[in-house]
Amino acid sequence: AQKVTQAQTEISVVEKEDVTLDCVYETRDTTYYLFWYKQPPSGELVFLIRRNSFDEQNEISGRYSWNFQKSTSSFNFTITASQVVDSAVYFCALMETSYDKVIFGPGTSLSVIP
Amino acid sequence: EAGVTQSPTHLIKTRGQQATLRCSPISGHTSVYWYQQALGLGLQFLLWYDEGEERNRGNFPPRFSGRQFPNYSSELNVNALELEDSALYLCASSATGTSGYNEQFFGPGTRLTVL
Numbered sequence: 001a002q003k004v005t006q007a008q009t010e011i012s013v014v015e016k017e018d019v020t021l022d023c024v025y026e027t028r029d030t031t032y033y034l035f036w037y038k039q040p041p042s043g044e045l046v047f048l049i050r051r052n053s054f055d056e057q058n059e060i061s062g063r064y065s066w067n068f069q070k071s072t073s074s075f076n077f078t079i080t081a082s083q084v085v086d087s088a089v090y091f092c093a094l095m096e097t098s099y100d101k102v103i104f105g106p107g108t109s110l111s112v113i114p
Numbered sequence: 115e116a117g118v119t120q121s122p123t124h125l126i127k128t129r130g131q132q133a134t135l136r137c138s139p140i141s142g143h144t145s146v147y148w149y150q151q152a153l154g155l156g157l158q159f160l161l162w163y164d165e166g167e168e169r170n171r172g173n174f175p176p177r178f179s180g181r182q183f184p185n186y187s188s189e190l191n192v193n194a195l196e197l198e199d200s201a202l203y204l205c206a207s208s209a210t211g212t213s214g215y216n217e218q219f220f221g222p223g224t225r226l227t228v229l
Contacts, residue, residue, distance in 0.1 A: 106156045
């Protein structure tokens with residue numbers, strides 16, 4: 001059963017617009033980790049952020065911000081003032097306390113149009 | 115410090131052949147993970163090796179196998195290749211996966227094309 005859902009398959013925005021990528025996860029563990037990765041056309045996964053289940057503090061890093069809400073099992077990612085270089089596939093992911101693998105969502109393909 | 119390396123970058127095979135993909139973990143890491151990213155199927159966990167042992171396996175047929183060497187590098191073997199095996203294969207390494215959380219660091223991937 002899929003445990004990470006990214007309902008948006010593809011998103012297109014015009015440069016400088018803000019965009020939010022949604023992520024909903026499912027787990028029975030009380031301790032778990034959530035991640036966001038960026039995959040540019042080159043294919044390599046670029047780590048963006050890790051959150052553990054006990055840290056619900058939202059985080060901002062430059063133009064990126066993350067909103068973690070345990071009550072709704074969501075871990076959304078917002079890019080402010082998007083740029084063409086932000087065009088990529090973004091994956092939300094989950095690691096449970098088995099620590100044996102990362103469970104990826106299906107990804108959201110973001111296109112930022114100049 | 116060198117990251118996770120994978121070879122080859124690209125690999126082209128024909129149906130029925132065997133493919134061997136290689137991964138070198140970050141120095142000091144003992145766990146190696148393999149993931150498959152096939153078109154339309156997203157990133158799926160394949161195999162996990164730690165200290166030379168297979169620790170976990172995803173929902174893949176036995177045609178997919180691998181091993182981990184004493185230096186912790188790893189090989190992924192795909193036998194009797196099928197067209198749908200065409201994918202990007204990503205390797206990741208971590209300090210260990212057997213005692214709590216450790217960050218997985220991903221390599222650049224090997225793109226396998228089956229004709």
